[in-house]
Amino acid sequence: MRYPTLAAGLFMASAMAAQAQAPVLHVLTYDSFVAEWGPGPQIEAAFEADCGCDLQFAAPGDAAAMLSRLLLEGARTDVDVVVGLDTNLIAQAGPLMAPHGVETALDLPIAWDDPLFLPYDWSWFAFVYDTTRLATPPASFRELIDSDLSVVIQDPRSSTPGLGLLMWVKAAYGDEAAAIWQGLAPRILTVTPGWSEAYGLFLEGEADMVLSYTTSPAYHIIAEGDATKAAARFDEGHYLQVEVASIVASTDQPELARQFMAFLASDAAQAILPETNWMYPAVLPESGLAEGFQGLIRPEPSLLLSADEALTLRDPALAEWREALAQ
Structure with missing residues (x-):
């Protein structure tokens, strides 16, 4: 009876070691994004299923609190990606950010061409x-x-x-x-x-x-x-209001950060946003929008x-x- 117990212990130790070795992506966002009813939990589960990483959200409050934290910490921050600033705040955050590298057609009512900030909803x-x-x-x-x-x-x-x-x-x-x-x-x-x-x-x-x-x-x-x-x-x-995501220039996970940005613009993530964040997606999902959006x-x-x-x-x-x- 000791052998199954030993095997289970070895399996748990192996799983814990694998989890400890998984790269961690730190994403700063606002509190409603990570709420139980918000898009955060679904986006986290979907991204982790593909990335082999540990996606960790931090939410200090609204976007204004996010910006304050970024400006205070500067290059010392452990944040890799920021999700939830908007066009009224990005001028101050710009010097801290790096190009996201995502090329995709956006469904916005305005033209958009910014290498640092990627719209995800509006x-x-x-x-x-x-x-x-x-x-x-x-x-x-x-x-x-x-x-x-x-x-x-x-x-x-x-x-x-x-x-x-x-x-x-x-x-x-x-x-x-x-x-x-x-x-x-x-x-x-x-x-x-x-x-x-x-x-x-x-x-x-x-x-x-x-x-x-x-x-x-x-x-x-x-x-x-x-x-x-x-x-x-x-x-x-x-x-x-155009909400954007961006990569922090000081990240120690640049490839994983770019992978997350590409995921955020993908159909998998964009299909989550309309009925969790209750905004229009930046890229219209293949399935379209629910009827409740049609008469707005x-x-x-x-x-x-x-x-x-x-x-x-x-x-x-x-x-x-x-x-x-x-x-």
């Missing part, structure tokens, strides 16, 4: 409302200002949707942005640190509208069978500042926002 920012509570939503920021509606938004200092709203107003109104914020201030019920807190308040009926995405209603339709949530179409156009609004025009413009305008836009909400 959507437009929008104000989401409940059609059973609000029959006719505002069709512009000015109509929202003139209404008696309440909205919940996110803090641009800690939340990418919050920062996206700053850039949306700036891209749509330019020098008039400060006046728009002064008009919007009475409509803002509260400002939350992140998206989940804001969306939760909206679902609880605390506000008429919430800053989210044009793709948010797809979640309710597909996951809950609820078609009562919709995104309001604004005449000014809607600002894009497709805004025109698509607004997007370049990475350098977003960096230049960020502090002035934040000052306009703070001044308006302080009054």
Whole structure:
């Protein structure tokens, strides 16, 4: 009876040794990406099945927290790949990144040619409302200002949707942005640190509208069978969020990092994203999108500042926002 026990022990020791020798890929991302319901667990399982490696996610919070960690650690970081920055943040991260080497046709509403940052999903920012509570939503920021509606938004200092709203107003109104914020201030019920807190308040009926995405209603339709949530179409156009992945230049696993980037653009990974991250995939999967995505609004025009413009305008836009909400 000792021999089976010995064999089992040897097998376990061998498995542990193999696991210890497997290369580790450290991927920095945001917290909802690695949530049980997010894309992280499925992407991790699918990639590890092919790479013979150990994919380890770290999630310090939202994308703003990711960027802060990267800038603080610099070349000393143990991060190999970053997943979840967007175009409003990449200008600061660029000096730390290396070319990803992935060549693939992207299904984006804009042209994209950046050797450092690879899009993996995208959507437009929008104000989401409940059609059973609000029959006719505002069709512009000015109509929202003139209404008696309440909205919940996110803090641009800690939340990418919050920062996206700053850039949306700036891209749509330019020098008039400060006046728009002064008009919007009475409509803002509260400002939350992140998206989940804001969306939760909206679902609880605390506000008429919430800053989210044009793709948010797809979640309710597909996951809950609820078609009562919709995104309001604004005449000014809607600002894009393009989420990207990138390789950290100081990685000690450059080949594995490039393998992961190629995987992220593959059909296997892109098919996971729509119904876990509830965004449009950067590369349309062969199976297409679920029916719940088909009736969503497709805004025109698509607004997007370049990475350098977003960096230049960020502090002035934040000052306009703070001044308006302080009054």
